[in-house]
Amino acid sequence: MTNNWNRREFLQKTSAATLAALAAGAPVASLVSGCAGNAKTTRRGTADTVILLWMAGGMAHTETFDPKRFTPYTTGMEGNRVLSTFKSVPTVLDGIHFSDGLQSIGKVMDRGTLIRSYVAADMGHILHSRHQYNWHTCYEPPQTVAAPHIGAWIANQLGPKNPVIPAFIDIGQRFTLGEGEELKAFHTSGFLGNEFGPFFIPDPSQGMESVRPPVGMDARRFERRNQLYNELIKNGPVGEFGSDYQKESLRQSMEQAYRLLKSPEAKAFDLSSEPKASYDIYNTGRFGLGCLMARRLTEQGARFISVTTEYEPFKGWDTHENGHTRMENMKCQIDGPIAQLILDLEKTGHLDRTLVILASEFSRDMMVEGRPDATVREQVNQPDVLNDPKFYGMHRHFTDGCSVLMFGGGVKKGSVYGKTADERPCKTIENPIHIDGLHQTIYHALGIDPETQYEVEKRPFYTTPDGKGKAVMDLLV
């Protein structure tokens, strides 16, 4: 935004300050450096970095962060009787329980806020990737223009925090799996332009591959190659290719890539340099290692990092059978690494300005598909009476009450927001929060104006539909 001081006001307002500064021997540059670089926002937020921990596939709230009455399995039992298939365990917060298996996260809840009232969009017959699209872009697909991922908006608004680390890093998702094309549709910077798009690290244990010279090329050769490139350009015919933006942007980008690949910060992608004891705590699989990489990248100045448990139809949190046993495994994957991530960030002082969010596209229930007052067509048939342990679990998609965790970056500590019913349907009964509110809260914490927009095809396209949605100030300090 350009300011609208006029010349006269400028002289009036600055003359006194100028004279004072000159008298004090201040360098002239200090007179004009009163603003925050090229930031497009007007307010400094409470966070600089975002880590999104994505529970892909629909994480059942009653089996994780919002447990209800536990009913153990008996053959022939009625599904309707089962609200949770796990015992509840206490957390560090008074009267707040988690589902068994999440004890470690329970112990760090005094550092964050638990939201128990996220209500996912109502989009009819469930398709995971549509709800994920909605969560990540704040818009419902399809759209007439390519909607940007929240990470792309943040990259666009705030730029990289450290110029050699890509502003938007996406860890853990492969796109060769089922619904991969649907996932690609929102893992994009859309109309904002490719430069704000995600830098993909599909496998964190191979992270270094993405930021080091090609396999088989040592540092010396890499340097020589770059030198050769510059020499050839210098010695080639000049003039006719003059200076234009394509050439200039190519030169700059190549230079930037070269710098990243050579930079000490690139080591953040190399998990093998992590001390073994620490590595082992995180190493519960790809997701855990993703958390470790997120921590390392945060320390080096990343802006937005998404770490996913990875979406693959009928895998991960997408439990359509054996829900109970599958859930045990998922909790195992996330509990230790997430708790450790929070503790590590706290120890290094990064937690204060790093917003960590754990979320999923929707929740699950044993009986209700969709929401109680608007159920939709079944995806997978489920029996009402359980004659086999494989039916014991939350196998239907539920959109009316989901849990979200937030830590650091200006979020209240040890707080709980919203509530779901203790009997089926376990839907939100207090302080519902929707996707636009959640996004606005994140943007608010980052100091991004709620009405941030981008004009595309002559239409204003806001970060949240029509610029609506309000930051939930109760979540923030």
Place this chain on the structure above:
Amino acid sequence: MQENLLKEIFNVLNFDSIVSILVESFWLWQFLGRLHPMLVHFPVGLLCIALLLEGLSWFRKSTELRPGINALLWIGTISAILAAGLGLILVNQEDYAGQGVTIHQWAGISTMVLAILTLAALRTGRLTLYRGLLVLTVVGVSVAGHYGAMLTHGDDYLSSVLPFGDKSGLPKSSDATVAFASFNTGQPLTGKQVAELNLEVRSILAHNCYSCHSETKTKGELRLDRKELIFKGGKHGVILKTGHPEDSEIIRRISLPADHKESMPTKGKHLNEKEIALLSLWIKAGAPWPDGPEKSLYRVAALAPRLPVLPPATVDITNPIDRLVNAYFHTNKVQWKSVVDDHTYIRRVYLDIIGLIPTPAQIQVFEANTRPDKREALVKQLLARNDDYAQHWLTFWNDALRNDYSGTGYITKGRFDITNWLYASLKKNKPYNWFVRELISPNEESAGFIKGIKWRGTINASQRTEMQAAQNVAQVLLGLNLKCASCHDSFVSDWKLADAYAFANIFADTTLEINRCDKPTGKLAGRRILYKELGTISVDAPTEQRLRELADFLVQPKDGRLYRTLVNRVWAQLMGRGIVEPVDVMDNEPWSQDLLDWLAYDFVQNGYDIKKLMYTITTSKTYQLPSVGIKDAGLVTAPTFVFEGMVRRRLTAEQFTDAVSLAFMPVYQDTSLVKMLPPAMHKSIPFARASLVKNDPFQTALGRPNRETVSTSRTSQANLLQALELTNGTTFTETLKRGAERWKAQYPTTDSLVTALYRQSLGRNPQPKELAVARKMLGKESRVEGIEDLVWAISLHPEFQLIY
């Protein structure tokens, strides 16, 4: 003398009106007036220097500078008198008014008087008085100068570059606001400003108020969507008093705190300061709203075709394009440059027509050819390479028709590709009217375009497949944005929600209900074509018949818009910038209406033949002009653009991949070719061309769009993610490895290898310096690693990357 002068000056001042009459509309006065800015810098400088020297004299206690100061003062004072005089002429001659002018005028005159007094004091030897007056004179010069600068450069000329500032008042985030700056001077708004102001106002009203105060819902009996209704007001009376925002109910209501019970809007977000300020501004300006049909607000391009009169041919300018461009150049004072050499031409035309770089042999033959019409012959020959042509243009059309080999929708059978149909149509050079006809009134193979992408579940009403068809047909084929109007009446054009629905309804099996911003209105859509001059759709006929009618109506020669859109797209592809930009907004002003009209007219005359169109363009002198580099990507589409020749472009993802494949080593294996093509076709594919493989991280990084939505232009700008993919991505790295082995085996010596590589990739021999660098890299026996690195460096060289 002093007294006389003073008297004269004051006489002039007292008789401003006489001056006005005297100087009225005579060119010399105007000319003299305009000398004022030139002259003022003189006294400014001289008087300041006089003070400086005077200070020096005082400091040194010497008088040796006095004669110089004396002269400076004399010249400075006379200049000041002249400047004041000319300034008075200027202010009467041209449109200057306002407080700033008054202050400037009196500051200038005072300065002049002070200068005269200073001179007088000096001459009478009153040194202290003289020094004091000199200081005052320089202060006067500064004040007058400052206000003068504000008049010339704007109020915030100085402060606008500062990084901090007062953010209150009207933020200048939108261009429109900037345009309104002059409003506050009290001058009447220009027609264009009125249009912009009204547009902004309507946009604010539409976004914030129409949901309750328009045709479909009229709370408090108030409607804000039509001029007479706004002025009529609602249940509680009038809502605005023109010229008096402070007494206007609407401003009072929107300015109330959100929790006040009379605050508006009651639903949705509160208007921000800027929006309120704009509405106030608008009311203050008399609430301008164009009478009659609202067409007048926006530029609407003519629908009918038009054959412009061709400017006369000259000895070397015979091609109709060149004749039209010649006239354009004449008007815009652009000089013709000589056409590019053979080497540049052959590379350019190869890449543009078939998407491949020429081989060294092809270049050699062409360069050796001495026939005068060899360029025409080359173009003909390239256009006749039907498969190569189709494989290149497939990329453009895939983007535009959002046809892809993978993507959303296929998983739930909600999407159909048209690859086979498209390939065959391009290969056959299907006349464009038939091409369009088959897209709109499709056969099984071409149905994918209007069927759109259907996601599982419920979707926004503005994205139902019929609406997608309407939007895509409008955007791609008619260069018309219907996306706004498919949700609510458009704020950037005259298209209404009802128009968009009526158009979409042609594609619908059952009558659509109009939804406004995804809320059903209870009204059923009509059925009509966007331009009713083109024909009337049989409302109750079966869908198939309606689509046939629509196709027939749209492809008629009298639908100039369809053909202008097409020729503009082809022009943009070949020249790097459309005659109209953006290419999807054909209502925008072309840089040459005659050229656009002629191309479209000629295209129809020539049997809707796209290849003929390309022939006409690529054999013109205009196409053969040296390419133009543009410093900032934003300037390419700016309305201030002046055409001077082809705008330099970067190779597309597909062109780059194919160039590497051809010059060095195929990037893709034949097994990567998409399965949609019939196996028989594989014979006509020289190597796995990038246009025929699925999108992958390599293509994405290089700019191939995901084809979920229509995409009609790609960016030429590089970025970090792309550079990383090119620096260490597996696709490229693997290609380099495979290729290097083969090249090493083929070329025993370093020199022969480097020479061959330069010839294959850049179509020329390496220069001695380049050869020296390469030798250093490769060593005597051409290490494989060295070859990889050299190829990498060449392929990222601007000479390889650009179409120039």
